[in-house]
Amino acid sequence: MTQYEPVIGLEVHVELNTKSKMFCRCSADYFGKEPNTHTCPVCLGLPGALPYINEEAINKCLQIGLALNCSISEKSLFERKNYFYPDLPKGYQISQYRWPLCINGHIEVEDENGNALMIRINRAHQEEDTGKLTHIGRETLIDFNRSGIPLVEIVTEPDFHSTAQVKDYAKKLQQLFRYLGVSNADMERGDMRLEANVSVGKSNGHPKGVARSLPNYRVELKNINSFRFMVAAIEYEIKRQIIALERGEKLTQETRGWDEDKKCTYLQRSKEEAHDYRYFPEPDLPELILSKEKIQKLKDSLPKLPVERAQQLIEMGIPKNIAFASVVTVQRADYIQRAIEYSKARGVDMVGIVNYIINRNIYARGVPPEQAVSDYQTQTTNIISDQGELEKLAKQAIKENPRAVEDYKQSLLSSGDESKAGNPNAIQVLIGAMMKKTSGKADASKLQGILKLLLEK
Amino acid sequence: MKLTEEQVKHVAKLANLPLTSEEEEKYSEQLSKILDYIEQLNSVDTKDVEPTFNVSGQSNVMSEDTTVPSLSQEDALLNASKKEKGFFVTKGVFEEE
Structure with missing residues (x-):
C-alpha cells in the first residue's frame, strides 16, 4: 500500500493590543462594546478619509518577526488587497504583499513523541482587521468596531506533517505573543485565528523531514473559529484526501469549512472562483524605511523568551519537562525565578523547589514564592530548632x-x-x-x- | 490590444459591476483603447529608473498610539440605507459567496 504523508502550512492572524486602530485613532478596545461606536471616516471607508500608520503596531509586528528569527526588511510598503465583501467598507484591505515587514524566520516545534522539527516562517506582515458580520436569517448585520484593528499575519512554509506539530506551533505562538505582550492571543475571543493549507503526498522512499516535491494542489481550511475544530478539520481532511487519492480521484485547489454537527469539512469555494486581489501599493501611505539602529534597539528590548528561560533552568539541572512547564507564562516563570533566588540565598535546594512548585501546582494556589520555599523547607528537611x-x-x-x-x-x-x-x-x-x-x-x-x-x- | 468578452466579464465581476451585454461590448472597446494608450508608455526606456510608488517623497510618517473620540453610533449609521439595533444591515451573505 502507498504511504501518504500530510503536508500542512499555517496562516495565523493575531490582533495586536494597541490602544488605537492601525490607520486611525479610534479606540482598539472594541470587544463587547456597543456596535459601531468605535468608528470614524477612516475605518468606515468614507470617501476622502486618509489613513495614518500606527507606529506602535509596526513595532509590535517587528517584535513578533524578531522573536520568530525573521529578517526585517529595510524597506517596507503597504498594498491594497481588493475584494468586495460587506465586512470591508473600503472595497480593499490595507495589507502587505511584496514588501512585508518580516521575512524568512523559523521556529522549533515538537510532535507527540517530543521529536523536534524546524518550521520555516515565510513572512510576518502587518494588515488591518475587517468588520464583524452576524448572519440572521436572510440578512447580515455589520459592526465596524473591529474594522481597522491592527492584525499581524504569520505564514509558514508547508513544513508540518501532523496535527500534533500544528498544535504545538499554535501553543508556542500564543505563548510568544503573550511573552512579548503584543496580544492577549485569546482564541475564543478571536484575538488569534488559524487557517491551514492541507494536502497529502506520497512519502515512499523519502525519509521524514527531507525536502520533497509538494503535491500539486492544496485545500485551504478557513473560517474555523476554534482551535479544536481546526485540528478536527485537518484530521478529517487528511483522511478524506487519502481516500480520494486511493480511488484515483484528482484533487484540486479549493477552500473548505468545518461542519461541527456533521463532523466533516465542506466545500466553500473552488479554484475557478478563486479571488483575484489585484494588489497594488497603497498610494495614501508613504513607505517605511527601517534603520539598522531601530531594528537593533527593538531586538535589544525583547524580553527573555520561553525557550531561553527554560534553557537557563535546564542548565541548573532541572529536568526538561519541568523546565518548560515552569515557563508556560511570564507570570509563572517570574514566580519560579523569585522562588529560585529566595532559595539560593537560603541554601535551599533549587532543583527541589522548582520540582515542588510545578509538581504540586503551588503557583496556581496563590502562595507567595517565599512562602512556598519555607513550606518546602519544612516539608523536606529536618529543621534544626534546638x-x-x-x-x-x-x-x-x-x-x-x-x-x-x-x-x-x-x-x-x-x-x-x-x-x-x-x-x-x-x-x-x-x-x-x-x-x-x-x-x-x-x-x-x-x-x-x-x-x-x-x-x- | 483587444480585450476578450471573457476578460471584460471577469473585470466587471471583480469590480462588482452588473453589466448588460451592450455595456460589455461598449466597455470592451473603451478598455481596449485605454490599454492601447498605456501600451505607449512601454516604448519609453525605463531600464535605469526606480519605480515610483508614492509621489510625496516622504517616508516613516507615523502617529503615536493614542486614541481620539470616535463618531457616535448615530452619526456612524447616518448614511446607512438600512440599520437595526446599532448595526448596518445588508442582504444576507453566506460563506459560499
Missing part, C-alpha cells in the same frame, strides 16, 4: 562574617536608639551564611532572635 545547636551556629556565623557584624553594630550606633532595630540586611547575611552551612535546615526565625540577642549584648 536552642543550643542554633546558638553554636550563630556564634560561628558571627565569627566568620566580621563585616556583616560590623555593619549591624554600626547601624545600631548611628540610630542611637537601642529600641530600634539594627540593619536587617546584615542579619540576613548572617542567616544566609548559616542556611548555606546547614543546607537550609536551620529554623530561620529562631535564628534571627538568637543573632539579635548575641549581637546586641
Whole structure:
C-alpha cells in the first residue's frame, strides 16, 4: 500500500493590543462594546478619509518577526488587497504583499513523541482587521468596531506533517505573543485565528523531514473559529484526501469549512472562483524605511523568551519537562525565578523547589514564592530548632562574617536608639551564611532572635 | 490590444459591476483603447529608473498610539440605507459567496 504523508502550512492572524486602530485613532478596545461606536471616516471607508500608520503596531509586528528569527526588511510598503465583501467598507484591505515587514524566520516545534522539527516562517506582515458580520436569517448585520484593528499575519512554509506539530506551533505562538505582550492571543475571543493549507503526498522512499516535491494542489481550511475544530478539520481532511487519492480521484485547489454537527469539512469555494486581489501599493501611505539602529534597539528590548528561560533552568539541572512547564507564562516563570533566588540565598535546594512548585501546582494556589520555599523547607528537611545547636551556629556565623557584624553594630550606633532595630540586611547575611552551612535546615526565625540577642549584648 | 468578452466579464465581476451585454461590448472597446494608450508608455526606456510608488517623497510618517473620540453610533449609521439595533444591515451573505 502507498504511504501518504500530510503536508500542512499555517496562516495565523493575531490582533495586536494597541490602544488605537492601525490607520486611525479610534479606540482598539472594541470587544463587547456597543456596535459601531468605535468608528470614524477612516475605518468606515468614507470617501476622502486618509489613513495614518500606527507606529506602535509596526513595532509590535517587528517584535513578533524578531522573536520568530525573521529578517526585517529595510524597506517596507503597504498594498491594497481588493475584494468586495460587506465586512470591508473600503472595497480593499490595507495589507502587505511584496514588501512585508518580516521575512524568512523559523521556529522549533515538537510532535507527540517530543521529536523536534524546524518550521520555516515565510513572512510576518502587518494588515488591518475587517468588520464583524452576524448572519440572521436572510440578512447580515455589520459592526465596524473591529474594522481597522491592527492584525499581524504569520505564514509558514508547508513544513508540518501532523496535527500534533500544528498544535504545538499554535501553543508556542500564543505563548510568544503573550511573552512579548503584543496580544492577549485569546482564541475564543478571536484575538488569534488559524487557517491551514492541507494536502497529502506520497512519502515512499523519502525519509521524514527531507525536502520533497509538494503535491500539486492544496485545500485551504478557513473560517474555523476554534482551535479544536481546526485540528478536527485537518484530521478529517487528511483522511478524506487519502481516500480520494486511493480511488484515483484528482484533487484540486479549493477552500473548505468545518461542519461541527456533521463532523466533516465542506466545500466553500473552488479554484475557478478563486479571488483575484489585484494588489497594488497603497498610494495614501508613504513607505517605511527601517534603520539598522531601530531594528537593533527593538531586538535589544525583547524580553527573555520561553525557550531561553527554560534553557537557563535546564542548565541548573532541572529536568526538561519541568523546565518548560515552569515557563508556560511570564507570570509563572517570574514566580519560579523569585522562588529560585529566595532559595539560593537560603541554601535551599533549587532543583527541589522548582520540582515542588510545578509538581504540586503551588503557583496556581496563590502562595507567595517565599512562602512556598519555607513550606518546602519544612516539608523536606529536618529543621534544626534546638536552642543550643542554633546558638553554636550563630556564634560561628558571627565569627566568620566580621563585616556583616560590623555593619549591624554600626547601624545600631548611628540610630542611637537601642529600641530600634539594627540593619536587617546584615542579619540576613548572617542567616544566609548559616542556611548555606546547614543546607537550609536551620529554623530561620529562631535564628534571627538568637543573632539579635548575641549581637546586641 | 483587444480585450476578450471573457476578460471584460471577469473585470466587471471583480469590480462588482452588473453589466448588460451592450455595456460589455461598449466597455470592451473603451478598455481596449485605454490599454492601447498605456501600451505607449512601454516604448519609453525605463531600464535605469526606480519605480515610483508614492509621489510625496516622504517616508516613516507615523502617529503615536493614542486614541481620539470616535463618531457616535448615530452619526456612524447616518448614511446607512438600512440599520437595526446599532448595526448596518445588508442582504444576507453566506460563506459560499
